[in-house]
Amino acid sequence: MFKRIFWLGLGFAAGVIAVSKATAYVKANTPDAMRQFVLGPxxxxxxxxxxxxxxxxxxxxxxxxxxxxxxxxxxxxxx
Known part of the structure; x- marks a missing residue:
C-alpha cells in the first residue's frame, strides 16, 4: 500500500512539474497574441x-x- 501511495505521489508531483514547465515554455516562447489565446487575458x-x-x-x-x-x-x- 505504501508503494502505491509513493508512486501516486511521485506521479502527481511529476504532473505538476510538467504542467508548470509547459506553461513557462508557452509564456517564454510564444507571441503575446497567441499567449492570450491559449492562457487568456x-x-x-x-x-x-x-x-x-x-x-x-x-x-x-x-x-x-x-x-x-x-x-x-x-x-x-x-x-
Whole structure:
C-alpha cells in the first residue's frame, strides 16, 4: 500500500512539474497574441481560474444531483 501511495505521489508531483514547465515554455516562447489565446487575458492566474472553474462545476453538478435525488425520494414517500 505504501508503494502505491509513493508512486501516486511521485506521479502527481511529476504532473505538476510538467504542467508548470509547459506553461513557462508557452509564456517564454510564444507571441503575446497567441499567449492570450491559449492562457487568456489574465496570464498570471491561470491555475486559480482553472481550480475555481473546477470547483464551481463540481458544486453545480452536486446540487443538481441532490435535487434529483430529493425529487425521487419525495415521489417515493408520497405513494
Amino acid at each position: 489574465d496570464q498570471d492566474h491561470v491555475t486559480m481560474r482553472t481550480l475555481e472553474g473546477l470547483v464551481n462545476e463540481f458544486n453545480a453538478t452536486r446540487r443538481a444531483r441532490e435535487a434529483e435525488l430529493n425529487r425521487t425520494y419525495v415521489e417515493r414517500a408520497g405513494r
